[in-house]
Structures are given as structure tokens and as C-alpha cells.
Amino acid sequence: MRIIYIHQYFVTPEEGGAVRSYHLAKGLVETGVEVEMITAHSSGEYDFKMVEGIKVHYLPVAYDNTFGFAKRSVAFFSFVRLAKQLLKKLNRPDLLYITSTPLTTGLIGLWAKRRLALPYIFEVRDLWPEAPVQVGAVKNPVLKKALYKLEKRIYQHALKIVALSPGIRNYIENIVPAGDISLIPNFSDVKFFKPSFQKDEEYLKELDWKKEALSFAYTGAIGDVNAVGELLDFAEEAQLRNKNWQFAIMGKGKRLAALKIIAKEKKLNNLKFLPFGDKVAVRKLLSVTDVSFISFDHLPVLKTNSPNKFFDAIAMGNAIMVNHKGWVYNLVKRNKIGVVYDSQKMDLGIAKMEALDADRKRLKGMKHRASDLAVLHFSKEKALSRLLFTLDPKKYPLPTIDEVYMLIA
Structure with missing residues (x-):
């Protein structure tokens, strides 16, 4: 053929x-x-x-x-x-x-x-x-x-x-x-993206991240419809509440420059912007990440999306924090691999992550189930x-x- x-x-x-x-x-x-x-x-x-x-x-x-x-x-x-x-x-x-x-x-x-x-x-x-x-x-x-x-x-x-x-x-x-x-x-490229349940301490030092602190990452496009700004709002609230959580954004797009300005205005000491990288760079970041943020703007058509970043994240054994309802939301809920975040209910979102931070056994279960989902079905x-x-x-x-x-x- x-x-x-x-x-x-x-x-x-x-x-x-x-x-x-x-x-x-x-x-x-x-x-x-x-x-x-x-x-x-x-x-x-x-x-x-x-x-x-x-x-x-x-x-x-x-x-x-x-x-x-x-x-x-x-x-x-x-x-x-x-x-x-x-x-x-x-x-x-x-x-x-x-x-x-x-x-x-x-x-x-x-x-x-x-x-x-x-x-x-x-x-x-x-x-x-x-x-x-x-x-x-x-x-x-x-x-x-x-x-x-x-x-x-x-x-x-x-x-x-x-x-x-x-x-x-x-x-x-x-x-x-x-x-x-x-x-x-x-x-998911499950042969390339594999769970790393032991975090690379040298890379953690490079990021100035603490090994035991709950870590969040967004990787992918940073455009008008990706709603990455919601992660900045969440990071700001975490900082105001003195959480030792740490955040990173790796990607490119027309909204990147504006988000960097917003982060500076919010004085987000817990958030890092990393240069857009190839799959090796994405894997390196996800290997020290606990929770991957999967987000889109709140339009009905965007519920149908099949985002690459989700499949990379589950292959790496990341728990998922999803901000929109759709088929990814259904996969997260049905397979118990993460939490749903509603930007209009910040207190609830913080409470969900506090519970996950306090129960590392539950977090570990989510990470294992995410990896299994990638291998078995995707x-x-x-x-x-x-x-x-x-x-x-x-x-x-x-x-x-x-x-x-x-x-x-």
C-alpha cells in the first residue's frame, strides 16, 4: 500500500x-x-x-x-x-x-x-x-x-x-x-514516557524545587483557548495560603508573554516558566511532577479535544488536574486518576489538593492508575x-x- x-x-x-x-x-x-x-x-x-x-x-x-x-x-x-x-x-x-x-x-x-x-x-x-x-x-x-x-x-x-x-x-x-x-x-508513547517514581534530585535542584513538596506542571500550547491563566490563579491562592506547592509552565504560544507579566504582577514565587522544549525536556519535567494541569477555555466545542499533553502526562504516571468537562474529564473521573478543578470554586480546589497532599498513598494510587491507563488503552x-x-x-x-x-x- x-x-x-x-x-x-x-x-x-x-x-x-x-x-x-x-x-x-x-x-x-x-x-x-x-x-x-x-x-x-x-x-x-x-x-x-x-x-x-x-x-x-x-x-x-x-x-x-x-x-x-x-x-x-x-x-x-x-x-x-x-x-x-x-x-x-x-x-x-x-x-x-x-x-x-x-x-x-x-x-x-x-x-x-x-x-x-x-x-x-x-x-x-x-x-x-x-x-x-x-x-x-x-x-x-x-x-x-x-x-x-x-x-x-x-x-x-x-x-x-x-x-x-x-x-x-x-x-x-x-x-x-x-x-x-x-x-x-x-x-501515549509508553516506551518513551515512563513513570519515574524516584525524582531526579539534580533536576530538582536546578528547578529549586523541594523533593516532598506537591508539584504541578502545565506543558503544551499557551494560546487564547488553553486557559493556562487559571493555573496562575491557583498558584497565587496557594501562595497566599502559605502552601509549599510548586508550579511550572513549559510551552509556547501567543499568550505566553502576557502570562509572564501577570505572574510578575502577582509576585508568584512558587511558579516557574520553562523554555519550550522537545519531548526529552517534557519528559524531564513530568518526571518530577506530581500533578499535570490539563486545561481549556470553557466553550462547549473544547470539551471534544484530545490533548497530547494528557497522554504524555498519564504515561509518565502523573495525576491529572482537569479544568473542563468532556471526555478527558470522564476518563479522569471513571479511572480515578486525578481531580476536577473549577476555577469559580477556588476554595474547593485548594481543599481537594490539600487532601491529596496529606494522603500520599491516594496520590500514589492515582499515579499508578494513570500509567496503567496509558499502557493498557492508549x-x-x-x-x-x-x-x-x-x-x-x-x-x-x-x-x-x-x-x-x-x-x-
Whole structure:
């Protein structure tokens, strides 16, 4: 089988960020599937690299998450145009595997199906345009109507659709009830992220953290919808109450500079901002962390998210502090791997963490159950088996019942 995988934001573990496409593409190559990746980079010219057996084409399309709506739109459509041009030059694949966001990548699939008679599978990471509409980034009623129409067309013409969470799957089912939709959530690299129940004392010194103090960390994007500011509020309250708790934030995004100013104004001596790092840096921080903060703004569409940081955290055996209701909330509650934090009920949030701090046996149980959840249900190997089944169910039957459905039933 030969696949052309299209992901505008493809990155490797060394680059840091969301590496789902890297692991899935690498896994496909290891099973004998030929994979070519079409992606973009900020360089001014085309480049080609072999990455772990993946043939990667880098198109010259500059992008940064600090871009405004207009500059983002230019980047999205530039990628579509250049990807079309490249597809006409490449050897014909059996199918295209196209991942969003942005939604505009679906235009490549629609064009390829019409002009080249190529089928495509469309992977939905986030709901577009629903997310930018709810956030307020898209307000024009004509544009909204056009985007929703485009979304429906992309789903209707896809050979199959891959959803990253139950909420995304349910949303798509309402739009295209006859669609062939698979659920393949984000996953844990359990061979790389492993629990470290003994904290690295040298790294603790580097952070100026105390070994026995309860530690919290946020790793990931720091944008408008990530609600990282709620962790600053929690840290401030902990400091006011003379808790010896310690906090760290590692990430990048358009809200980072503003959060640093807020932290300085609040005089948060218990909070550190760490430079954005690759997976090795994330693992190092999580290895000395007790509780990972998993947060999103309080919009209905964001309940459907399948955040990479959650799966990294549980693989490392971190307890979870989740600020929003959704499928991650359900996983946390059902599997007893953390606590729910409501920023509007600060006293309750502090009380929950005081109880956890006082009962380290309970905390240890949460950490062990988190690690078990990652290994048993969310390993990258299980995600790959689900993807192979989606590609060719006769050749690659699922070896076991899909436990993800059981977890969220």
C-alpha cells in the first residue's frame, strides 16, 4: 500500500510539539506501507528529507501561532495551492490521508478526488469551523455559512473519517450520519514516557524545587483557548495560603508573554516558566511532577479535544488536574486518576489538593492508575492497529475489542 499523508504542521520529537503524525507515519512504514508526507516549513524554499523511512516534502509556507486571522488564512491557502502542485508530480498513491487542522486541508482531498480520482481519509483533530466560531475568531455570517458548507462537503466526499475523540465523532455523525467514522484518539508513547517514581534530585535542584513538596506542571500550547491563566490563579491562592506547592509552565504560544507579566504582577514565587522544549525536556519535567494541569477555555466545542499533553502526562504516571468537562474529564473521573478543578470554586480546589497532599498513598494510587491507563488503552501501538484496521480491515483486523469505546460508554 502507498499513502500520501498530508499534515501542514508535521513535526518530529526533536522539534517538539504534537507528534501524532510522526508516530503514525513511522508505524505504517514499519508495517510495510510506503508513506510520503506533505507538510510545510518556514524556510523560503522547498526541501525533502527522509525521516525514519518517511519521505517528507517540506513546502515553503511560513506559519506561526501568533499570526492573526488574515495571515493564517494566507498560510492555509498557500499550503493548499502548493500541495496540489506537488501531488501532480508525485507517483500515484492508493489513497491520501489528510489531517486537520486547518479545515482547508480538506480542499486538497476534494480536488484530488475530482481531478485525480484519488480517495482520501480525513482525520479530524479539532472541530473547524465550530471552534473558531465559538471562540469568536469567525463572526461574519456569510463566511460562517461557507465554512460549514465546506466542512460538510469534505466529510461527505471522504472515503472514511477519523475522529480523535468521542465528542468529535458524535458531532460528525450528526452532519454525515452515513459516514464511515473511526475513533482513533491521541495516544501515549509508553516506551518513551515512563513513570519515574524516584525524582531526579539534580533536576530538582536546578528547578529549586523541594523533593516532598506537591508539584504541578502545565506543558503544551499557551494560546487564547488553553486557559493556562487559571493555573496562575491557583498558584497565587496557594501562595497566599502559605502552601509549599510548586508550579511550572513549559510551552509556547501567543499568550505566553502576557502570562509572564501577570505572574510578575502577582509576585508568584512558587511558579516557574520553562523554555519550550522537545519531548526529552517534557519528559524531564513530568518526571518530577506530581500533578499535570490539563486545561481549556470553557466553550462547549473544547470539551471534544484530545490533548497530547494528557497522554504524555498519564504515561509518565502523573495525576491529572482537569479544568473542563468532556471526555478527558470522564476518563479522569471513571479511572480515578486525578481531580476536577473549577476555577469559580477556588476554595474547593485548594481543599481537594490539600487532601491529596496529606494522603500520599491516594496520590500514589492515582499515579499508578494513570500509567496503567496509558499502557493498557492508549499506547501508540494500539492507535496504529486501529489506523491499520481503518485502512484495510480485511488485511489488518483488530486483535481485541476496541477498549476506548468501553472506557467512554
